[in-house]
């Protein structure tokens with residue numbers, strides 16, 4: 082009897098004991114190699130922007146793809162962390178790693194407060210509650226004293242890592258940003274492939290059944306919400322150090338929409354989809370910047386086409402086609 | 408004999424429609440108790456009330472001497488009373504083994520450890536496999552649950568429920584959609600697991616009900632029509648009426 086008759090594709094039904102599949106290891110390794118030499122090929126600030134948004138989209142994907150929760154207010158965590166980190170660097174004179182840390186923690190706390198209220202609602206109501214709170218954060222950023230109103234917080238000094246290694250130069254900062262975002266993405270991978278991630282998948286697949294097995298699902302939903310907000314915050318805080326700026330754009334509702342777009346375009350619930358989606362959207366904005374308002378229109382057209390052609394996102398379709406989770 | 412589960416005056420109204428009406432139910436410890444009745448009688452609604460998936464409009468529920476009327480459904484499961492669902496309830500995109508493991512995993516307590524590898528869970532593999540063997544799913548360990556036939560999904564559900572080692576099981580039509588062979592095997596399995604457990608079961612297959620149950624409660628239009636052993640209940644004229652009246656086989 083041939084083993085292939087009864088055994089399904091090994092990658093799809095891989096027993097959990099094998100750890101990260103070879104294919105994923107290979108892709109992560111290739112990504113790391115490309116990113117290590119990327120500043121030679123492209124403008125480092127652009128590459129850093131892509132990495133920050135890739136982390137942001139991956140964090141959002143944790144909530145939507147694995148928690149089954151659609152947040153329309155993730156700009157609150159991304160932008161909130163950006164403001165806190167910028168303030169810490171500029172006003173308190175903190176070194177970049179501490180500023181990023183405090184910004185990230187602030188996003189986590191904000192996520193805990195908003196998440197605790199939002200997870201009581203389902204579906205579209207959940208999305209609306211998250212949007213409403215994100216708008217409150219936006220108006221706070223617009224009105225409050227320390228956020229600088231329309232100007233935001235500008236000319237944020239980059240300082241020195243641990244107070245020792247200056248990261249004023251883009252090349253130096255690049256490798257710090259690479260370490261942070263890559264680490265964040267690996268952490269997200271681990272979260273999905275942890276005992277916690279397993280329960281999360283069960284809840285997403287069949288919530289009443291998970292309840293009947295004794296899982297208090299709201300606590301899992303809140304945990305994943307906080308984790309997602311925290312890592313979105315890590316992305317936003319890091320971005321504020323790259324651009325030396327925290328601005329209203331970071332907390333605007335269109336930022337919340339953009340991360341949804343990136344994730345759907347790349348493939349929700351996939352590992353690499355959000356990274357690709359973020360890369361495409363950021364690249365597009367970068368090269369089409371001269372076209373002004375048309376960027377939004379072109380972005381919309383690409384999004385509609387993308388969703389029509391690849392219902393499951395680019396990586397989602399590729400994954401089906403290759404019969405391998407990606 | 409002591410009482411496992413007791414409901415008093417259990418009532419559920421859906422926007423004026425009374426689906427369950429003043430039901431008094433006592434399930435003795437260590438027995439197999441069947442809940443039967445025509446379609447739409449309110450059996451599933453009763454299950455939902457007893458396991459707190461629905462909040463009763465009126466009435467009280469005690470389990471193992473404890474008032475559970477105001478408890479949350481997940482906490483009911485933690486007390487040792489676990490239900491299955493009428494429509495097959497598996498985790499379709501998880502493997503068959505992972506389905507059972509999710510139940511075993513509950514024994515670690517909560518699983519909020521997002522920083523650990525899921526390899527941690529492989530220590531449940533052997534036990535999960537044993538539960539799969541018991542319901543005849545040995546060959547399907549690494550299949551996606553969604554790929555299983557209907558009858559096998561039901562078997563997987565039972566294996567998953569048993570993995571929690573509950574003191575009391577509520578099974579909503581555990582044999583619906585099963586072939587004759589599977590019905591026989593599941594009957595045997597239920598009899599075996601009932602040795603040290605309490606079971607409340609909804610089942611349309613009257614032969615199975617007659618075979619397995621110590622006591623039968625007949626429900627029609629939300630109310631209790633008759634109660635007793637199979638011989639008593641099957642002779643009751645109201646029961647015969649209700650079944651024929653509802654056009655049930």
Ligand SMILES: Nc1ncnc2c1ncn2[C@@H]1O[C@H](COP(=O)(O)OP(=O)(O)OP(=O)(O)O)[C@@H](O)[C@H]1O
Nearest residue numbers: 421424426444445446447448449450451452453493
């Ligand atoms: N959420 C709900 N809202 C409104 N009506 C409901 C709801 N759930 C059940 N009902 C109604 O309550 C009645 C009892 O339904 P229930 O599912 O409990 O019946 P059942 O005895 O399990 O039937 P079956 O043998 O078909 O499974 C039905 O008339 C049904 O339409």
Ligand SMILES: [Mg+2]
Nearest residue numbers: 450451452493
């Ligand atoms: Mg029913």
